[in-house]
Amino acid sequence: MNAEGSGKRKWQDRLRAAFLSLSVLAAGAGTVRAGGVAWAAEPIKLGLVGPLSGDAATFGNSVVNAVKLYFDEVNAKGGIHGQKVEIIALDDRGDPAEAANAVQRLITRDKVTAIIGAVTSGPMKAAAPIANRAGVPILSPTATAAGITDIGPYVFRACFVDDFQGEVMASFARHNLKFSRVAVLYKVTDAYSAGLAASFQNAFKQAGGTVVLVQTFGQNDQDFTAQLTRIKQANPEAIYTPVYYTDAGLIAKQARQLGINVPLLGPDGFDSPKLIEIGGQAVVGSYFTNHYSSKDNDPVAVDFDKKYTARYGAHPDALAALAWDGAAMMAYGLEKAGTDRKALRDALASIKSFHGVTGTITMDAHRNPIKNALILQVTADGGHRIVTRVQP
Amino acid sequence: MVEFLQQIINGLSLGSIYALIALGYTMVYGILKLINFAHGDVYMVGAFAGYYAAAVFHWSFVPALLFAMAGAAVLGVAIERIAYRPLRNATRIATLITAIGVSLLLENLGIVVLHPEPRAFPDLVQLRMVRLGALYINNRQLVIVLVATILMIALQWVVNRTRIGQAMRAVAEDQDTARLMGINVDRVISFTFALGSALAAAAGVLVGLYYGRIDPLMGIMPGLKAFVAAVLGGIGLIPGAMVGGLVMGVAEVMVVAFLSSTWKDAVAFAILIVILLVRPSGLLGRAVREKV
Numbered sequence: 001m002n003a004e005g006s007g008k009r010k011w012q013d014r015l016r017a018a019f020l021s022l023s024v025l026a027a028g029a030g031t032v033r034a035g036g037v038a039w040a041a042e043p044i045k046l047g048l049v050g051p052l053s054g055d056a057a058t059f060g061n062s063v064v065n066a067v068k069l070y071f072d073e074v075n076a077k078g079g080i081h082g083q084k085v086e087i088i089a090l091d092d093r094g095d096p097a098e099a100a101n102a103v104q105r106l107i108t109r110d111k112v113t114a115i116i117g118a119v120t121s122g123p124m125k126a127a128a129p130i131a132n133r134a135g136v137p138i139l140s141p142t143a144t145a146a147g148i149t150d151i152g153p154y155v156f157r158a159c160f161v162d163d164f165q166g167e168v169m170a171s172f173a174r175h176n177l178k179f180s181r182v183a184v185l186y187k188v189t190d191a192y193s194a195g196l197a198a199s200f201q202n203a204f205k206q207a208g209g210t211v212v213l214v215q216t217f218g219q220n221d222q223d224f225t226a227q228l229t230r231i232k233q234a235n236p237e238a239i240y241t242p243v244y245y246t247d248a249g250l251i252a253k254q255a256r257q258l259g260i261n262v263p264l265l266g267p268d269g270f271d272s273p274k275l276i277e278i279g280g281q282a283v284v285g286s287y288f289t290n291h292y293s294s295k296d297n298d299p300v301a302v303d304f305d306k307k308y309t310a311r312y313g314a315h316p317d318a319l320a321a322l323a324w325d326g327a328a329m330m331a332y333g334l335e336k337a338g339t340d341r342k343a344l345r346d347a348l349a350s351i352k353s354f355h356g357v358t359g360t361i362t363m364d365a366h367r368n369p370i371k372n373a374l375i376l377q378v379t380a381d382g383g384h385r386i387v388t389r390v391q392p
Numbered sequence: 393m394v395e396f397l398q399q400i401i402n403g404l405s406l407g408s409i410y411a412l413i414a415l416g417y418t419m420v421y422g423i424l425k426l427i428n429f430a431h432g433d434v435y436m437v438g439a440f441a442g443y444y445a446a447a448v449f450h451w452s453f454v455p456a457l458l459f460a461m462a463g464a465a466v467l468g469v470a471i472e473r474i475a476y477r478p479l480r481n482a483t484r485i486a487t488l489i490t491a492i493g494v495s496l497l498l499e500n501l502g503i504v505v506l507h508p509e510p511r512a513f514p515d516l517v518q519l520r521m522v523r524l525g526a527l528y529i530n531n532r533q534l535v536i537v538l539v540a541t542i543l544m545i546a547l548q549w550v551v552n553r554t555r556i557g558q559a560m561r562a563v564a565e566d567q568d569t570a571r572l573m574g575i576n577v578d579r580v581i582s583f584t585f586a587l588g589s590a591l592a593a594a595a596g597v598l599v600g601l602y603y604g605r606i607d608p609l610m611g612i613m614p615g616l617k618a619f620v621a622a623v624l625g626g627i628g629l630i631p632g633a634m635v636g637g638l639v640m641g642v643a644e645v646m647v648v649a650f651l652s653s654t655w656k657d658a659v660a661f662a663i664l665i666v667i668l669l670v671r672p673s674g675l676l677g678r679a680v681r682e683k684v
Binding site: 053220227 | 394395398399402405406503507508510512515521528530599603604613645646648649652653654656657
């Protein structure tokens, strides 16, 4: 191509761009002139991102179920300020890169007002900066890793932070179970797992306990026998293993196969019906920290349990409960501030004494909720019992 | 010392599984000079066949294992018939790319048909601990090593003592001459695929039994590592695959136990690079100059 030709092409491009922007302006003006009626019929679009397939699939599906349940109820009552809420749910497969793509798509193509998600911490760390840069409020119901909300002023969550979860389990192991020797096994490639392992170790040592051995594993590992054999030699009273249910089930099973019979201690990642399916009897008796229990007798929680069970035929897990609270917080923000993203952000940041199904929520200065934690124990029927409740 | 022995046992269990998969790679390579990259996915299908036999039909361990082996054998023969046979006279690179294509097809078909969520493999063998002095061995590890050993002995017998085994060796030596001697080369190749796939399926069922979890992408990593094991032992050599598999398994467990888990996958591929640089014909291979 010669220079003249490309010069011509440039001119055409410029002209086309000018026409395009004019027509966009005209269209925009048209909508404004059409007035309140056209605006009111327009739904509020909310994005939803989570792992609908892969290793954490039950998490993503619980979140989607609860958020849909919540907004179907809102829509049935006439929506928010007369506008229906439309949910656009995308699958991130638990992969940070996929989560970043999904959030990008929600913002640029679907033009959502705000986003609920991501569900797990790794993807949230990749997704949140994109939303924050675009000035779109993003609220993860369930990403517990430290530092998530420090990404920026538009980033929120509905769950407590891992540091707190690790500290609660350390204190429970030391003071309630009276353990002094604990081993730690965590997934070194996962921010959630590494963060919990660190906070547990610090708190357990401070409480006067000894961490006898720390072992790690990587992404997609299924063979934990080498690590567990070492742990067995160290002879701990319990193993703290801050991982999700799939890994937890495998670890429990392989530990029993090697003749390790001490209990596993875990985080909220243990909360899935798949835990017992994969781990079988090996996981029974394990303790884990959690946000919520379907056995809670708080009236708000009981009401939620009833609605969820009626629609999905199973009790909600903590992920569903947190997603319900996340959706409720988002609805509260939209109710108070409308669809202006800046105003919505301010409304979310100022949430105080909000009575959700996972407890009473107040946002701190870093947009993390302050609320209590539960310690649960896995029972032989695959369910759990509430052992104790810990205040922050 | 006790811990070291314990880790050796862990390594041998894992290594037996690599060895079983590696055998399929090496047999196909010996005959067709083809790296069958779909082999790891045949192993996955075998694991799922065992899963359905056990979870749906409630078969016990041995029937489920045989069912999985038979199913995978049929799949292996079908893959060869549909994807590789039409390319028998094509360039080696064309067949290799086709193998990668078949692998991707099986993986993604697996995601669609079998769902990507990991599944719990039924406890086909009740867990029992066997105590040897200070050592604890569980019966599942024993089952893995035992089944792998039986299958490898059976394979040696088939290859060295039967007519079809003799035909396999003849085809591996020289296809054209074998054909002139009246050997049905296509049948021998089909039989090789059936044999290799059946062994991979056995590995799949054993892994399901040992780890208790299977999913449609489970074949990728073990497939690659078994390939490294086959190269390590000397590709095309059946005893090489066995030795290579065991060495890989033990090496991997030792690295995790005494170095760091982060090095686990790296060590497998470091072995591949070193062996290709230093001794390309493998541990048991003789250096042969390729005829041009």
